[in-house]
Amino acid sequence: MPCGREPARELIGRLAAAFEELPDDLGPSAGDGPLGWPGYGDQLARAAASTGEHESVVCGIAEIGGVTTMVVAFEFGFLGGSLGTRTGTRIEQAFTHARERRLPVVSLVATGGSRMQEGTLALMQLPRIARQLTLTREAGLPHVAVLRDPTTGGGWATLGAGADVVLGLRGAQVGFAGSRVRPPGYSVTQQFAAGLVDQLLPPEELRDRLERWLRLLTTPTGGPAPVPSALGETTLPKTGWDAVVRARTLGRPRAKEYLASYFGWHEPINGDRSGGVDPGVLCGFGYRDGRTVAYAAQCGTATRPAGFRTAARLVRLADRLGIPVLTLVDTPGAANDAAAEKAGVGAAIADMFTAIAAARVPVTTLVIGEGGSGGALAFAAPDRMWVTPDGYFAVISPELATAILKRDPARARQTAEELRLRPQDLVELGVAQGIAQLGQSADQATAR
Structure with missing residues (x-):
């Protein structure tokens, strides 16, 4: 048959x-x-x-x-x-x-x-x-x-x-x-x-x-998604450039490792329902300690328009069903090549910003690696964001910031320091709520 x-x-x-x-x-x-x-x-x-x-x-x-x-x-x-x-x-x-x-x-x-x-x-x-x-x-x-x-x-x-x-x-x-x-x-x-x-x-x-x-x-749910424990570095970076190097290290834990550690089991969704798939964004629903949490996770690559649209679709579905959302931020930024522009990357980022801003369910964010500009911020909950010791968040990469400011490329390390992008800087500036630590329970993510 x-x-x-x-x-x-x-x-x-x-x-x-x-x-x-x-x-x-x-x-x-x-x-x-x-x-x-x-x-x-x-x-x-x-x-x-x-x-x-x-x-x-x-x-x-x-x-x-x-x-x-x-x-x-x-x-x-x-x-x-x-x-x-x-x-x-x-x-x-x-x-x-x-x-x-x-x-x-x-x-x-x-x-x-x-x-x-x-x-x-x-x-x-x-x-x-x-x-x-x-x-x-x-x-x-x-x-x-x-x-x-x-x-x-x-x-x-x-x-x-x-x-x-x-x-x-x-x-x-x-x-x-x-x-x-x-x-x-x-x-x-x-x-x-x-x-x-x-x-x-x-x-x-x-x-x-x-x-x-x-x-x-x-499955009935209640309250925000707990903050995941950090899986990588346990100490804080000394300089801004140290933070950048850590976040770009190939061997550090990525989204797949965080999802496997956080959930007992999870099921993915695929695609933006408009003809696009971004393998650098993982979205779906997972089962943790008797409750359901939705997730949208960046995998360390430049996020493409389909990735933003898939994540926005996930957030809206979770919101409609009353399921809290966890986002994992890890991207050098949004894809900015000709194909991404043609596919509407700006509109896709706006769609994700709007989905999180409109969500009635709580959205919890953990920066697990690079937090590059608006492509990263679109995945972030501004009032419930934490960062791991091997993560950073910046308006733009230190190298590009140096170029925009017409500085000598050798000054990228200095620019990284001036951008105040380290985890402890983000907490001090009020950008992040706290720093997730290795082996802590989700409720123990603390400010430093």
Whole structure:
């Protein structure tokens, strides 16, 4: 069986410990549909007989990993999982019921798109579904989509791409245009590379990963994210140039090490949902001491526009779900090459500044390496920022500051001193709240 095309009820049974279908108030279809399409009634009857379903979606309440969840599962065997007017009604009912019960939603998508036999009336289900996604988002409830094979047309453009977290099954065809419109179709791997899918999964891993995501997105949280302990140097730098050299040392701990130390386990999101991925920025949600914390971490490279947009997406999602955020600052600055400018690096930085400024949840920042200018500051919470002994923060690098001031390049060390960029300088200036130390508990980060 092609990837993800198992019958809807079999898939639900594989993922859920229990399932209760929502009442089917629509009953069997009758006649040739709203357009009187010749033979459509017979097609519906054959689809019902072969699948045991009255429509292309099965909706109900499931227990997945101990989390009560609303499930919308497409039955591809019913006219290719196509979206008709009755499909839209069922999806609307499911999302409405989820909001009434305060349940997360999981959409198990496998559809060829809108149903031709119902014409424009079928197409009009898309804004109807989009309205449900909007209302559920406004209600602060998470929505996870699983892309099965195929996920095309309006199903991809609403329930798929419009979800908070998008999980794609390897081998699935995913794209707005299906293979019969534009052969050979677009793969989920390509969508992942373009930053439109958060994770690629083999079908056998779906249950475990879905359980983890539901646990992360529904675990009650409270208070700000604790400040991580420092993992590198234990003493403070003597000079500004010492601080710069430490931060640029290749062997010092980076974002991956901090995330592994801070979380029991974590799940990443991928991409800016606009066609871009920055491998130098890690974003996602992690589980720590019985609570969920969202994270956006720079990895020591110049941050590209997609990195800022992905981080802003993460902060806004966490804010909507009431999840505190941890940011790790480590970048020489924003990418400033021609490609970055063309991709809108200035607007992307502004987007990240705005996301943090607008966040209602607390944002905690730790500078773990270089804090280069606005590219670093965009990731920082100005009122909850700490720094490690091997981090620094500056308006610009000492070398570039020296050049801008038309000084001899040999004076870069002096400029570093005058910029007052050391951890202890940042605390004294009121830029940082304190210095995180090796082996301390998160609450022991202190000012020096």
